Amino acid sequence: xxxxxxxxxxxxxxxxxxxxxxxxxxxxxxxxxxxxxxxxxxxxxxxxxxxxxxxxxxxxxxxxxxxxxxxxxxxxxxxxxxxxxxxxxxxxxxxxxxxxxxxxxxxxxxxxxxxxxxxxxxxxxxxxxxxxxxxxxxxxxxxxxxxxxxxxxxxxxxxxxxxxxxxxxxxxxxxxxxxxxxxxxxxxxxxxxxxxxxxxxxxxxxxxxxxxxxxxxxxxxxxxxxxxxxxxxxxxxxxxxxxxxxxxxxxxxxxxxxxxxxxxxxxxxxxxxxxxxxxxxxxxxxxxxxxxxxxxxxxxxxxxxxxxxxxxxxxxxxxxxxxxxxxxxxxxxxxxxxxxxxxxxxxxxxxxxxxxxxxxxxxxxxxxxxxxxxxxxxxx
Amino acid sequence: xxxxxxxxxxxxxxxxxxxxxxxxxxxxxxxxxxxxxxxxxxxxxxxxxxxxxxxxxxxxxxxxxxxxxxxxxxxxxxxxxxxxxxxxxxxxxxxxxxxxxxxxxxxxxxxxxxxxxxxxxxxxxxxxxxxxxxxxxxxxxxxxxxxxxxxxxxxxxxxxxxxxxxxxxxxxxxxxxxxxxxxxxxxxxxxxxxxxxxxxxxxxxxxxxxxxxxxxxxxxxxxxxxxxxxxxxxxxxxxxxxxxxxxxxxxxxxxxxxxxxxxxxxxxxxxxxxxxxxxxxxxxxxxxxxxxxxxxxxxxxxxxxxxxxxxxxxxxxxxxxxxxxxxxxxxxxxxxxxxxxxxxxxxxxxxxxxxxxxxxxxxxxxxxxxxxxxxxxxxx
Numbered sequence: 119x120x121x122x123x124x125x126x127x128x129x130x131x132x133x134x135x136x137x138x139x140x141x142x143x144x145x146x147x148x149x150x151x152x153x154x155x156x157x158x159x160x161x162x163x164x165x166x167x168x169x170x171x172x173x174x175x176x177x178x179x180x181x182x183x184x185x186x187x188x189x190x191x192x193x194x195x196x197x198x199x200x201x202x203x204x205x206x207x208x209x210x211x212x213x214x215x216x217x218x219x220x221x222x223x224x225x226x227x228x229x230x231x232x233x234x235x236x237x238x239x240x241x242x243x244x245x246x247x248x249x250x251x252x253x254x255x256x257x258x259x260x261x262x263x264x265x266x267x268x269x270x271x272x273x274x275x276x277x278x279x280x281x282x283x284x285x286x287x288x289x290x291x292x293x294x295x296x297x298x299x300x301x302x303x304x305x306x307x308x309x310x311x312x313x314x315x316x317x318x319x320x321x322x323x324x325x326x327x328x329x330x331x332x333x334x335x336x337x338x339x340x341x342x343x344x345x346x347x348x349x350x351x352x353x354x355x356x357x358x359x360x361x362x363x364x365x366x367x368x369x370x371x372x373x374x375x376x377x378x379x380x381x382x383x384x385x386x387x388x389x390x391x392x393x394x395x396x397x398x399x400x401x402x403x404x405x406x407x408x409x410x411x412x413x414x415x416x417x418x419x420x421x422x423x424x425x426x427x428x429x430x431x432x433x434x435x436x437x438x439x440x441x442x443x444x445x446x447x448x449x450x451x452x453x454x455x456x457x458x459x460x461x462x463x464x465x466x467x468x469x470x471x472x473x474x475x476x477x478x479x480x481x482x483x484x485x486x487x488x489x490x491x492x493x494x495x496x497x498x
Numbered sequence: 499x500x501x502x503x504x505x506x507x508x509x510x511x512x513x514x515x516x517x518x519x520x521x522x523x524x525x526x527x528x529x530x531x532x533x534x535x536x537x538x539x540x541x542x543x544x545x546x547x548x549x550x551x552x553x554x555x556x557x558x559x560x561x562x563x564x565x566x567x568x569x570x571x572x573x574x575x576x577x578x579x580x581x582x583x584x585x586x587x588x589x590x591x592x593x594x595x596x597x598x599x600x601x602x603x604x605x606x607x608x609x610x611x612x613x614x615x616x617x618x619x620x621x622x623x624x625x626x627x628x629x630x631x632x633x634x635x636x637x638x639x640x641x642x643x644x645x646x647x648x649x650x651x652x653x654x655x656x657x658x659x660x661x662x663x664x665x666x667x668x669x670x671x672x673x674x675x676x677x678x679x680x681x682x683x684x685x686x687x688x689x690x691x692x693x694x695x696x697x698x699x700x701x702x703x704x705x706x707x708x709x710x711x712x713x714x715x716x717x718x719x720x721x722x723x724x725x726x727x728x729x730x731x732x733x734x735x736x737x738x739x740x741x742x743x744x745x746x747x748x749x750x751x752x753x754x755x756x757x758x759x760x761x762x763x764x765x766x767x768x769x770x771x772x773x774x775x776x777x778x779x780x781x782x783x784x785x786x787x788x789x790x791x792x793x794x795x796x797x798x799x800x801x802x803x804x805x806x807x808x809x810x811x812x813x814x815x816x817x818x819x820x821x822x823x824x825x826x827x828x829x830x831x832x833x834x835x836x837x838x839x840x841x842x843x844x845x846x847x848x849x850x851x852x853x854x855x856x857x858x859x860x861x862x863x864x865x866x867x868x869x870x871x872x873x874x875x876x877x878x
Contacts, residue, residue, distance in 0.1 A: 121512035128663070129708070132501035283508070327719075327741045328509070331711045339707075361707045 124328045124372045125283050126263055127252075129364065131292045133353065136253060139168065139210065140175030142289045146249040148208035150178040152201050154221045155212040156185040159255060162299055168212055168253070180204045185213070185220045188270045188277065188390055194223035194234040201228045201248075208249045211287075214308070215259025215268075215393070218252050222267035222285045225250055234269050238278040240476055243285070250287035255296040257359040258308025258394060260315055260367025262290035270387055277387035279476040286371070292364060297356040302348045305359070306449050307394025309347075312363040313340045314397040317405065317419060318376040319369035321412040322480040329373040336366035338422050341445070348449070376481035377472070378404040381490055384471040389459045398446040399455055403493045405439050411483035455498050465494045504708045504752050505663050506643055507632075507670045509744065513733065516633060516673045519548065519590065520555030526629040526668055528588035530558040532581050534601045535592040536565040539635060542679055548592055548633070560584045565593070565600045568650045568657065568770055574603035574614040581608045581628075588629045591667075594688070595639025595648075595773070598632050602647035602665045605630055614649050618658040620856055623665070630667035635676040637739040638688025638774055640695055640747025642670035650767055657767035659856040666751070672744060677736040682728045685739070686829050687774025689727075692743040693720045694777040697785065697799060698756040699749035701792040702860040709753040716746035718802050721825070728829070756861035757852070758784040761870055764851040769839045778826040779835055783873045785819050791863035835878050845874045 130138050143151055151172065155165050160183065172179045182200055184193050201209070201224055211221035223234050225247040230237070237243055252262035261267070267280045297305060313336070319325060320333035339362035347355035381404075382396035409416050409432070417431035420438025423445075428434040443453075452458055469490035472478065478485055510518050523531055531552065535545050540563065552559045562580055564573050581589070581604055591601035603614050605627040610617070617623055632642035641647070647660045677685060693716070699705060700713035719742035727735035761784075762776035789796050789812070797811035800818025803825075808814040823833075832838055849870035852858065858865055 121510065121515045121518070123508070123510050125508040126506065129504040130501065131504065131706070131708070135501045138501070326511070327715065328511070328744075331715050331745075335707065335711050364708075365711075 122324070122326045122328075123283070124326070125265065125286055126368050126371065127287045127290045129290050129292065131360070131364070133293060133295050133357075135291050136168070136293045137171065138291055139251060139253065140171050140177055142251050142291065143177060143208055143210065144175070146208055146251070146288055148177060148249070150180065150204065150206045151208050151210050152204065152206035152224070153179050153181045153210045153212065154183070154185065154197070154217050154224065155181070156183055156217050159213045159217070164212060164255065164296070168210070180206055182224070185217045187216050187392060188386060189216050189220040189223065191234050191269055191271050193220060194227055194269060197224035198227035208251070210251045210253065212253045212255065214254065214256040215261040218254065218259065218261035219267045219269060221250060221252065222261070223269050223280075226267070226280070226285070234280070235271060235278065237280045240281040242280070243282040247284050251289045251291065252287040253291045253293065256300065256304060256308040257297060257356070257363035258311040260312065260363060260370060262287060262292065263364055263367030264371035266371065268383065275388050276471060277383040279383060281476055292360050294353060294357040294360045297359065298351055298353070303451070305348055306344070306451060307392060308363070309340050309344045309359050310397045310446070311394040312336060312366040314378055314401050315366040315370040315375065316340070316362070317401065318378055319366070319373040320419065321408055321415050321482045322373040322376060323482055324480050325373045329369040332365040332369040334418070334422060336362040336369065337419060339365070341423055345448070374480040375477040376404065376408065377478055377485045377490065377493070380472040380475035380478040380481070381468070381493065383475050383477065384468045385459060387471070388464055388468055391458050395452060395458060398449070398451050398453060399458065399497050400493065402439050402443050403496045406436075407489065407493060408481065408483050409435055455494060462498065466491055469494060502704070502706045503663070504706070505645065505666055506748050506751065507667045509670050509672065511672045511740070511744070513673060513675050513737070515671050516548070517551065518671055519631060519633065520551050520557055522631050522669050522671065523557060523588055523590065524555070526588055526631070528557060528629070530560065530584065530586045532584065532586035532589045532604070533559055533561045533592065534563070534565065534577070534589060534597050534604065535561075536563055536597050539593045539597070544592060544635065544676070548590075560586055562604070565597045567596050567772060568766060569596050569600040569603065571614050571649055571651050573600060574607055574649060577604035578607035588631070590631045590633065592633045592635065594634065594636040595641045598634065598639065598641035599647045599649060601630060601632065602641070603649050603660075606647070606660070606665070614660070615651055615658065617660045620661040622660070623662040627664050631669045631671065632667040633671045633673065636680065636684060636688040637677060637736070637743035638691040640692065640743060640750060642667060642672065643744055643747030644751035646751065648763065655768050656851060657763040659763065661856055672740055674733060674737040674740045677739065678731055678733065683831070685728055686724070686831060687772060688743070689720050689724050689739050690777045690781075690826070691774040692716060692746040694758055694781050695746040695750040695755065696720070696742070697781065698758055699746070699753040700799065701788055701795050701862045702753040702756060703862055704753045704860050706753065709749040712745040712749040714798070714802065716742040716749065717799060719745070721803050725828070754860040755857040756784065756788065757858055757865045757870065757873070760852040760855035760858040760861070761848070761873065763855050763857065764848045765839060767851070768844055768848055771838050775832060775838055778829070778831050779833060779838065779877050780873065782819050782823050783876045787869065787873060788861065788863050789815055835874060842878065846871055849874060
């Protein structure tokens with residue numbers, strides 16, 4: 119076993135844990151908070167709710183909501199200027215992966231200068247970031263746990279992966295009550311993003327015992343709770359999805375991902391597709407592609423998914439993949455790439471770009487751009 | 499599920515990870531390090547080894563080695579004065595639980611003033627501590643992961659439990675190569691301390707899914723690796739013991755412990771017994787005592803220990819306890835209290851003290867001092 123690193127934020131988890139935000143901000147030295155959220159969260163009333171906590175805790179705040187579902191580089195630079203002009207000293211993000219990734223980008227550019235593009239790739243950050251407290255309202259992105267930020271460069275039409283331990287927030291406050299107000303499709307897309315995190319991290323070349331137990335726990339919880347969670351929205355099932363997302367975040371943040379996410383980033387950069395919808399399409403094909411390089415682990419995943427064991431690793435693994443496909447089908451979500459992106463013309467270009475994504479480095483099987491193209495064509 | 503917290507340090511794990519100490523210290527702002535270790539570690543050459551890293555990294559340092567196997571309150575106060583006089587700004591601890599707990603105490607008193615006794619119990623610490631980097635040389639105490647420090651008050655003859663999130667070091671550097679130079683009895687005592695952490699945390703009233711997976715992983719790894727680790731000292735098995743100790747640390751730090759540790763602390767405070775040797779004696783009796791309050795979880799432990807399942811939860815759980823007893827017997831370590839402490843005269847007093855230990859609050863079954871005495875008498 120080579121030297122390996124495992125880092126996660128402090129986690130505060132449970133219904134009504136939102137209440138902890140002010141004491142958490144104060145013990146991280148906050149005098150003036152920059153709150154980052156988006157218009158969707160505002161509409162749901164959660165921004166007002168949070169601001170009431172700030173007000174009653176006598177905490178100064180300013181607010182930034184120029185956040186897209188795939189955050190853009192210019193929004194980061196605008197936000198960083200706003201943070202500096204306002205002399206804020208702590209960042210709170212409230213929302214899904216987009217406000218949280220926006221917050222990471224703003225914290226980074228505000229403290230390290232330059233443009234967000236300067237930090238693309240792994241370990242390019244030199245100076246410490248301002249303290250960050252993240253409050254995820256979906257259970258999937260893992261942005262509240264991870265050292266990843268994904269920002270779209272609109273000029274180059276690519277999603278840049280920025281990876282650094284300093285992008286882990288100080289505290290993640292995870293309150294399952296948010297999920298009760300979310301539409302079903304968002305709960306599904308987020309949960310399957312988390313499932314992809316768990317599976318890709320489990321077979322990653324950087325997986326360790328510390329990440330593997332998180333991956334397996336996440337897979338088990340998503341498979342056993344997602345259906346019930348979307349049909350009856352019970353807090354018990356939704357809480358389990360939040361635990362799964364958190365566990366998957368611990369896994370992929372420390373073991374990284376693979377070719378599914380590399381393709382999802384490159385297609386997502388070109389077509390502005392909602393990230394979580396890419397995985398039900400790509401993941402089964404990627405699992406089949408990766409099987410020869412991680413037979414035993416794919417069989418372990420198959421065993422959890424099917425609660426059964428075949429005669430061979432291959433049988434168990436492929437039965438697992440087929441079960442996942444049926445599961446995705448039952449969720450009534452797009453299962454082919456043609457339903458998500460408008461035309462096939464840029465598949466080759468996107469496949470070539472995917473091989474430059476940082477996530478591809480940890481895929482268990484070596485991947486060429488032709489392999490990426492084959493995967494895209496298979497699921498077209 | 500109530501609101502729950504999960505916090506661990508950043509972990510750097512693997513053979514030769516010791517090399518990371520200087521970059522870790524520098525990125526935590528170190529100008530002058532206080533190194534804390536003990537004469538045993540010095541003799542093994544590890545202190546010199548570490549100081550060479552400091553020297554070649556041009557890092558100023560001072561050294562404190564007044565550390566006992568059960569750290570004393572006066573040693574903490576001496577060390578805190580030394581830290582302040584020397585104007586050190588970061589603490590590195592190298593060794594087992596004792597130098598690490600000493601380091602926590604010194605960091606606490608140096609930054610928060612007063613005496614170490616002022617902070618006994620949970621959440622009594624007001625101000626931030628200086629950065630701490632811990633390098634455990636045994637696999638068991640979990641002091642490098644946990645928010646606990648155990649310090650003996652020599653006047654009152656008690657082991658004080660001091661519990662606070664701020665006692666978690668910034669970074670834990672876990673290098674399994676240290677274990678290859680350790681005597682067998684120390685590997686055993688440390689591993690069984692970790693086993694007790696894992697089991698007590700698993701059945702704790704504060705256990706969560708985040709701590710439970712760590713407990714189960716630790717139990718599995720200790721049961722499957724300890725014998726081979728002590729017979730052939732293979733790096734593979736020793737590495738697995740380090741993973742187990744780390745996982746158990748994550749579990750107990752966040753879920754706390756139970757009556758086994760409460761009694762071990764109270765008897766240890768009176769008689770200066772090596773902490774790790776208390777658990778093979780106490781743990782089976784405590785597990786029997788706790789069974790009615792956590793039948794299912796005790797059965798799950800039994801299943802991992804025996805790799806088999808009985809017809810009932812009771813059968814599986816008790817078969818597990820008997821298997822652990824045989825396992826401890828095979829390790830040729832003391833199995834009765836009379837072999838560890840000189841006389842029975844203070845059992846009642848120690849039992850009464852045990853009920854005041856912070857660990858007893860999270861035991862799954864309510865415990866009276868008479869229960870503690872019964873457990874001690876049972877294993878006398």
